Amino acid sequence: MIVERIVSETKDQFPIGMRVLAVDDDPTCLLLLETLLRRCQYHVTTTSLAVTALKMLRENKNRFDLVISDVHMPDMDGFKLLELVGLEMDLPVIMLSANGDTKLVMKGITHGACDYLLKPVRIEELKNIWQHVVRRKKFDRKDQNNSDSQNKPHAGSGEAAGIGMLITV
């Protein structure tokens, strides 16, 4: 199938072709997010419904590398989606919100978000999100002795709790 071939071709050029699922009920924000992600050369799937996102993820969790979702959605609380994705699929989830209130950011991180971005999102921030995918893979392997930590992005303190820092070049 052509789709599979394209996916396997771009897998070697990671983060090019990284497969992102973007969820936002606001169509303006979703269009902007989709365009920004495509400009980063990620492979983007969008939906305005959290329930649809969950359905897609449940159908095939290997279809995506990362989920990026708005916090406030009418059909399901973004934090709920975040929890379910973390429990069922163990994929990195980035939360998005126009609200930067510390309490909300804390809630996102404690519910398992690997990052919390403020709207409007800038392309510079999205250019770094692939680091969450790599970091997660690294800790999944639990291969501390063999890990080539010099070459991998350096996460800094607090990484065990899942609160990572992104290196912005």
Place this chain on the structure above:
Amino acid sequence: MDRNPLRRQLQIMRKSFFDQGYLDEQFVQLEELQDEANPNFVEEVVTLYYRDSARLILSIEQALERKPFDFNKLDAHMHQFKGSSSSIGAKKVKAESTQFREYCKSRNREGCTRCFQQLKKEYATLRKKLEAYFQLARQAGPMETACRPK
């Protein structure tokens, strides 16, 4: 400055939007996403914004007519409206949204009502300006190089 008079006019118009505070840096982000593959991106996003936000404006209007005010609902609507507005760089509209949310937090009915009238004015003014801008852009034809503002 461009030699083509229409494009010069366009540049002047565009600069005025930033100088007068109607648009902020986010609008430039939209322009940077416009390319050969996506030649009308800015207009598309702005059109989508005005189409979609109309229902939010209506919801807020209806909520402001109810007694007593449901400040939480008003705030929730405005939160979303603010998110959309900031995505297109609508600076004055965004500022009014922030003010409105402050009035919601302090449960100020007068403040909310007054602020919303002002917000609608800014929202309508920006729409007119951008419509004129896109119309002129179409007449002027495609730009050879993108100009970044200072």
